[in-house]
Amino acid sequence: MANDCFLLEIDDLHKSFGDLEVLKGINLRVRPGEVIILIGPSGSGKSTFLRCINRLEEPTRGRIRVDGTEIMARGVDLNRVRKDIGIVFQAFNLYPHLTALGNVTLALRKVLRMSRQDAEACGRRMLEHVGLAEKADAYPSELSGGQQQRVAIARALALEPKLMLFDEPTSALDPELVGSVLKVMRDLRDEGMTMVVVTHEMSFARDAGDRVLFMDGGEIVEEGPPSTIFRNPAHQRTREFLQRVLHV
Amino acid sequence: MRGLGDTFFNLQVIEKYLPALLSGFRVTLALAGAVVTLGILLGLTLAMVRAFRFRVVNWLIVAFVDLFRTLPQLVVLVFAYFGLPYAGITISGFTAATLGLGLVLAAFAEEAFWAAITAIPRGQWEAARSTGLSFAQALGSVVMPQAVRIAIPLLTNRTIAITKGTALASVIAVPEILDKAQSAMSLSSNASPLIIGAGLYLAIFAPFVVFSRWLERRFGWII
Numbered sequence: 217m218a219n220d221c222f223l224l225e226i227d228d229l230h231k232s233f234g235d236l237e238v239l240k241g242i243n244l245r246v247r248p249g250e251v252i253i254l255i256g257p258s259g260s261g262k263s264t265f266l267r268c269i270n271r272l273e274e275p276t277r278g279r280i281r282v283d284g285t286e287i288m289a290r291g292v293d294l295n296r297v298r299k300d301i302g303i304v305f306q307a308f309n310l311y312p313h314l315t316a317l318g319n320v321t322l323a324l325r326k327v328l329r330m331s332r333q334d335a336e337a338c339g340r341r342m343l344e345h346v347g348l349a350e351k352a353d354a355y356p357s358e359l360s361g362g363q364q365q366r367v368a369i370a371r372a373l374a375l376e377p378k379l380m381l382f383d384e385p386t387s388a389l390d391p392e393l394v395g396s397v398l399k400v401m402r403d404l405r406d407e408g409m410t411m412v413v414v415t416h417e418m419s420f421a422r423d424a425g426d427r428v429l430f431m432d433g434g435e436i437v438e439e440g441p442p443s444t445i446f447r448n449p450a451h452q453r454t455r456e457f458l459q460r461v462l463h464v
Numbered sequence: 465m466r467g468l469g470d471t472f473f474n475l476q477v478i479e480k481y482l483p484a485l486l487s488g489f490r491v492t493l494a495l496a497g498a499v500v501t502l503g504i505l506l507g508l509t510l511a512m513v514r515a516f517r518f519r520v521v522n523w524l525i526v527a528f529v530d531l532f533r534t535l536p537q538l539v540v541l542v543f544a545y546f547g548l549p550y551a552g553i554t555i556s557g558f559t560a561a562t563l564g565l566g567l568v569l570a571a572f573a574e575e576a577f578w579a580a581i582t583a584i585p586r587g588q589w590e591a592a593r594s595t596g597l598s599f600a601q602a603l604g605s606v607v608m609p610q611a612v613r614i615a616i617p618l619l620t621n622r623t624i625a626i627t628k629g630t631a632l633a634s635v636i637a638v639p640e641i642l643d644k645a646q647s648a649m650s651l652s653s654n655a656s657p658l659i660i661g662a663g664l665y666l667a668i669f670a671p672f673v674v675f676s677r678w679l680e681r682r683f684g685w686i687i
């Protein structure tokens with residue numbers, strides 16, 4: 217099996233909450249540097265799927281390989297695996313008791329066991345990367361939503377992940393703050409980061425996505441390049457969904 | 465009026481018994497310090513252990529908490545001092561009072577810290593775990609620093625109320641303020657020692673109350 221050319225491989229992934237089957241056998245192959253856009257109606261399982269990839273949600277069954285590592289294998293060091301998979305949440309989830317720099321450096325010190333000095337040097341570089349060098353000492357409550365989300369991105373990037381997951385990173389933001397976050401994500405793409413992004417920002421999906429996946433009812437209904445999915449979707453369900461989101 | 469002043473503020477009586485009352489003051493202060501230290505640290509530890517959700521351990525913690533929240537403090541003290549010797553364990557009145565009141569405070573403190581831990585949004589745990597922190601690291605570095613701040617307003621009143629229970633220790637022969645004031649009162653047939661005793665309690669607990677107000681202001685934000 218020539219699986220070296222894929223960074224992320226997912227086979228027949230299932231997830232149920234009790235009787236409710238939320239993921240009904242998802243398959244996905246992602247090449248290094250690819251940007252996957254995941255769209256779909258509310259409740260279709262997008263967040264659940266993303267959260268299964270780093271096992272924040274425990275899949276019911278299936279296989280997940282990240283850069284060759286079977287992360288569903290028994291005895292796998294989950295904390296090591298997660299270090300390689302950054303995730304950015306809709307609600308930012310910054311630590312309110314720590315400064316921006318403290319948020320970025322916590323895992324560097326606790327997980328990578330860096331000295332405070334090294335961690336802070338790295339943390340400041342990361343904040344600079346997302347355009348927030350001057351906010352290092354600010355607490356989350358002192359930052360705008362867009363700034364908070366960029367700190368959250370810096371926090372994930374600091375661990376030098378191989379894969380970044382984004383769960384509607386701009387949905388909680390005022391419209392005028394969306395651009396700053398999308399810009400950081402575009403820069404990341406240009407640097408070659410592999411990303412899976414749940415988003416309803418269609419312009420971002422069109423010009424930053426390599427492939428768009430349309431998910432509905434716990435299945436991937438259709439996938440293809442943005443131009444095809446947006447202009448000429450094959451499935452009725454996809455057409456209906458796009459009509460709804462593009463008209464609001 | 466002269467009679468009243470003589471009864472409640474007799475300088476000769478005060479002068480005579482002041483050294484005894486001051487020794488009681490030191491004992492109360494030491495006892496209060498010991499109770500707060502034991503109660504808060506044990507309560508914090510139990511709440512953190514509870515977060516790991518080992519089923520049997522959690523049953524034991526909940527049983528301990530419910531028992532000591534239910535029993536009157538005086539009953540706990542009397543049991544520790546007069547009851548334990550029947551089991552061959554004899555402890556001093558001071559130790560019995562520290563243990564009795566400390567365990568009661570620990571029970572309430574555990575509940576306050578636990579309520580605060582469960583109030584931390586799930587996203588905080590997820591952010592921490594997704595960056596590779598272990599459960600224990602997430603608890604220690606992300607959840608507890610926030611939970612402690614949330615718990616402070618829940619804790620201060622309880623801590624003051626239970627620590628004031630040090631006066632109950634007079635019942636089990638701990639030579640604290642009330643004990644000294646009572647014997648001075650009966651020896652002198654005068655109420656002045658009680659007034660001084662009340663003043664000494666104020667001297668301990670007024671700063672305590674002021675400190676707790678400061679703590680609540682400083683750390684009492686809810687996320």
Ligand SMILES: Nc1ncnc2c1ncn2[C@@H]1O[C@H](COP(=O)(O)OP(=O)(O)OP(=O)(O)O)[C@@H](O)[C@H]1O
Pocket residue numbers: 233236238256257258259260261262263264265
């Ligand atoms: N912890 C949970 N327990 C039970 N059911 C859950 C849980 N998390 C999600 N679900 C259910 O799983 C389904 C998929 O939820 P999910 O959050 O993955 O959808 P989504 O596509 O991300 O939706 P949205 O666009 O609204 O974010 C929903 O029906 C939801 O109610």
Ligand SMILES: [Mg+2]
Pocket residue numbers: 262263264383
């Ligand atoms: Mg979602």
